[in-house]
Amino acid sequence: MNHFNSKSIIPFPEEGANPLGKNRCMGYHYTSPAAFLSIIENKEIRFSDVRYMNDKSEGIYFLKILVEFLEKNKSFPNVQEAVNFLLDQNDLTKIKKLQVPSPIYRDVPKLKYEKSRTFLMCTSRKPDLLNMWNYYIRNNSYEGYCIGFHMPRFLKTFDTKKEETNRPFIVYYGKVIYDRKLQDQQIRKLVGGLEKRPINNIKIGLKHYINTRGYFFKHKSFKGEEEFRVIISIKENNMIYKEKSTTGDDSKLKKDFYIRNGLIVPYLSVSIPEDAISRIYLPPLSEEEIAKKGVQELIGSVGFKDVKICKSQIPVRY
Numbered sequence: 001m002n003h004f005n006s007k008s009i010i011p012f013p014e015e016g017a018n019p020l021g022k023n024r025c026m027g028y029h030y031t032s033p034a035a036f037l038s039i040i041e042n043k044e045i046r047f048s049d050v051r052y053m054n055d056k057s058e059g060i061y062f063l064k065i066l067v068e069f070l071e072k073n074k075s076f077p078n079v080q081e082a083v084n085f086l087l088d089q090n091d092l093t094k095i096k097k098l099q100v101p102s103p104i105y106r107d108v109p110k111l112k113y114e115k116s117r118t119f120l121m122c123t124s125r126k127p128d129l130l131n132m133w134n135y136y137i138r139n140n141s142y143e144g145y146c147i148g149f150h151m152p153r154f155l156k157t158f159d160t161k162k163e164e165t166n167r168p169f170i171v172y173y174g175k176v177i178y179d180r181k182l183q184d185q186q187i188r189k190l191v192g193g194l195e196k197r198p199i200n201n202i203k204i205g206l207k208h209y210i211n212t213r214g215y216f217f218k219h220k221s222f223k224g225e226e227e228f229r230v231i232i233s234i235k236e237n238n239m240i241y242k243e244k245s246t247t248g249d250d251s252k253l254k255k256d257f258y259i260r261n262g263l264i265v266p267y268l269s270v271s272i273p274e275d276a277i278s279r280i281y282l283p284p285l286s287e288e289e290i291a292k293k294g295v296q297e298l299i300g301s302v303g304f305k306d307v308k309i310c311k312s313q314i315p316v317r318y
Helices: 033-042 061-072 077-086 092-096 130-136 151-158 180-194 199-211 220-225 288-302
Strands: 009-012 026-031 044-049 116-124 145-150 169-175 227-235 254-260 263-271 277-282 308-311
Touching (some): 026 033, 026 130, 026 151, 026 277, 033 044, 033 145, 061 092, 061 199, 077 180, 077 199, 116 263, 130 220, 145 151, 151 169, 151 227
Parallel strands (some): 277 308
Antiparallel strands (some): 026 116, 044 116, 044 263, 254 263
């Protein structure tokens, strides 16, 4: 089922069933009280630069499994040559051990490759997960909220009124893959589709895949997060500063900065359609009635409609 007019909104993986299912897919975004207030008041949400995510293997893990796959499968010599070229300034042993914080890629000669940046919104496929609430413990109490996004409606913010193909950014969405066998299956499809292409085209195809779909692969230790991700790949020269975030035919996104754990983090601000939020979960141990009234008044003041406020069902004592 094609949910969008724009061909620049792409599911991961592209083959098989659409990850949005029958138009009812939910994504649950866990966040701090301050960020929650900002999201609701401004009707915007941050897509953080992938280089600043709390998983230090982001951007490296896919390289690890790609290198290991090619070592075990020798029937893709052209792809192997392309990988060796792109990564020849890196220690592949350290990549396989996830010990390279920022891999260095060689430029592909005689082919124009427009520099792009990658930004990411993380949600979980399940609400009220204890391991997700645990990120928001402060002073022995849970401080945070869980926003339930109706993902097809949320992704409409990137859509256009009619079909088009020439846009300055691409949006990818889908479930993160944690199972190594499933990861290897996707890599086999990738390298199989690239193997017979001209060598420089293989290099460009690999680089683009690494910078976009590569972020849907994570180590199995993160499986409990059950992530559903939305990724924006945007050309460097199309990012603008300090202007109102716009979408649709204008297709510009506002770039700004925020502070997280003492770091200055670049982000893109993306508008939230008024019908895209369907649930909000209060954290464990919250004073339900007081917390619920505050959230209800906040939601009503900005125009979000038909939002159900839910109390956490996790039976923690402290």
